[in-house]
Amino acid sequence: MAEEGSKWVVMVTGRSPTNIAVIKYWGKRDEGLILPINDSISLTLDPLHLSATTTVAVSPSFSRDRMWLNGKEIPLSGERYQKCLREIRKRANEVSDEKQGIKIKKEDWERLHVHISSYNNFPTAAGLASSAAGFACLVYTLAKLMNVKEDLGQISSIARQGSGSACRSLYGGFVKWAMGNNADGSDSLAIQLADETHWTDLVVIIAVVSSKQKETSSTSGMRETVQTSALIKHRAETVVPVRVSKMEEAIQNRDFASFAKLACADSNQFHAVCLDTSPPIFYMNDTSHRIINLVEKWNHSEETPQVAYTFDAGPNAVLISPNRKTAALLLQRLLFHFPPNQDTDLSSFVVGDKSILQDAGVTSMKDIETLEPPTECKDKVPYQRFTGDVSYFICTRVGSGPKVLTDETLALLDPITGLPK
């Protein structure tokens, strides 16, 4: 190792995607190790639109571990952060930085401190799974910095201890979190079912729903469900195992009808067990219900599923279409029913892959105003438009897993001081 007191900083920047479960994780069998009561399956979302970027740096000049989240320093003392740091440090290996002429020996890692800076390219307040992307990125990037040799599955098992669903963000494409059997959690980890090139036609549209409601955190929510719901055990032990194997098959066969049926049913059942909790937990609101009704009505009128929906621990809808054509028809329907408030720009109302807007024939706010009611509504008065009930839409797709960013300008820490830029 380069001599103590010298000013060198070695750092790595990584980017990790978020993911959306289509077979839901809800309930732990071990709170400390974050071991779930059932398997779950997720889609990794394109990091271009929804991801965490994290820079981790090490230097002999750092006097303690520190972390900044979205530019603000936060304490690292929490058990979840400590576990991730400890587990990665344990597996650290020798690192050589040839450009700087630095060699960090395996045993040095125990006394060297790190600086961590992380930010999300989407609003954390939006209730999208920011902790999944964040912990996946932290663990992945630390593992790169410390030259950890364990495979991604083992790394995912460490990320799991930061935030359960984070383990699924270690892979791109379609991912299963196997609940595992071991009491130490060593086999509770992510397995890639198929990578992001397997089923490229899928289009994901997220409706970020306006809400002033304070939400129950998923940690306390799932604890209360496990303790009080009379249905959760039956769900976890009897219903989910069948759904997991059917969902694996649907993904393998790119069978959208089965995929949609399973995803919708499992989202609804997750919210059903939340409602069966004492006191009951409501994550969906009237706008969420209206989005479901819109999709169900459309799917019913077409006789085959056009769209799958799934909702996590909040009111936002994640809508999955089998192809761009259907996604454009979906976006028309969403914009018809949930137009923006008057002072909104189209460019901030539909974000992400905006090319879907062109497919939908919407290039200006005026185009939204003049949208025709969907055919499945035409006969049935009254249809209603709920202005402002959706804050904005994010158009995205299934994407790749974590990556190291080699472009040094993307680093979040200064390469000289090791402090946030």
Place this chain on the structure above:
Amino acid sequence: MAEEGSKWVVMVTGRSPTNIAVIKYWGKRDEGLILPINDSISLTLDPLHLSATTTVAVSPSFSRDRMWLNGKEIPLSGERYQKCLREIRKRANEVSDEKQGIKIKKEDWERLHVHISSYNNFPTAAGLASSAAGFACLVYTLAKLMNVKEDLGQISSIARQGSGSACRSLYGGFVKWAMGNNADGSDSLAIQLADETHWTDLVVIIAVVSSKQKETSSTSGMRETVQTSALIKHRAETVVPVRVSKMEEAIQNRDFASFAKLACADSNQFHAVCLDTSPPIFYMNDTSHRIINLVEKWNHSEETPQVAYTFDAGPNAVLISPNRKTAALLLQRLLFHFPPNQDTDLSSFVVGDKSILQDAGVTSMKDIETLEPPTECKDKVPYQRFTGDVSYFICTRVGSGPKVLTDETLALLDPITGLPK
């Protein structure tokens, strides 16, 4: 029988209460006979505030069976009406009207026609169980007219074939609908657990929630739940039997804490299995959720349940307090969070037993405006007031079963013509 062609009319007027289930009925094992998949338990509500009144008349001058509901003629051809008429006619006996000097022989009933007029003393549009009170009243009053000798349990089994929950309206107080075992439904009937004098302290406040949403009928809703929910079987076979026996015990012991815990949990589980249906069924809306949150927060802050809530197939809340003092505190909270629109009269905003208003210290609209936030909200900003989200409140209590009204001025049919007055 008096000679054919004569103008005599014999009639009976009855009044039947509505009821609110605290252990819910949801799902049939036989659609034709209306046989449920589990027992249910209800409170009969005071007919003074919520009831159906029905006059049934017979005359040799009537050429066919006819019915008027709330003043409007409706077809009697529906299978449910036909079954009730058929089953009661089968059990008809000789009737003497000494005042008019008329004797109707047992065998005459098969060819005599009836006129039926029924009205509800509460808005049918409000989503309160009008069909329960209506069918109970129809069957009860027909049975009186035709001098049916079967006991109330047997009568309830006929009312069940009109509308399942109607069978529970044949008794006052606390009633169990035993699902029964027989394939012909003969043992699927109502049993009185305790009459209305058993637990007189209970106060019931119904919040009629504003809603423009078209609701799924309970008939089709419960069919879809039975066909598609992965949780309903577990609920009906494993969860409900335990709850029914605990609820019987809680009622027997006037144990409000247990009563409230069971009622809330079962209401929530009923809505959970609706959500677990494909497509999902939403009966509660954001206002319903807010009422639940208000009650849960208050119950939590007092450490022992102050109020039980239960919701049927709609957004209205039925709130049950252990005594008038708590009911007054509840009404204060409800009026604080859900004040009326500006142009509303207090007398139409709180109806039924208005004396609770005095106990709550509210005698004018101004008193509602100046209500203090409940203590359990004070520290926690922001509390919100949702003006106009509740249309009105009905204050009532547990009440008596069906009765014949001897006051002839209350009859809904003209004693000469047999047509609606």
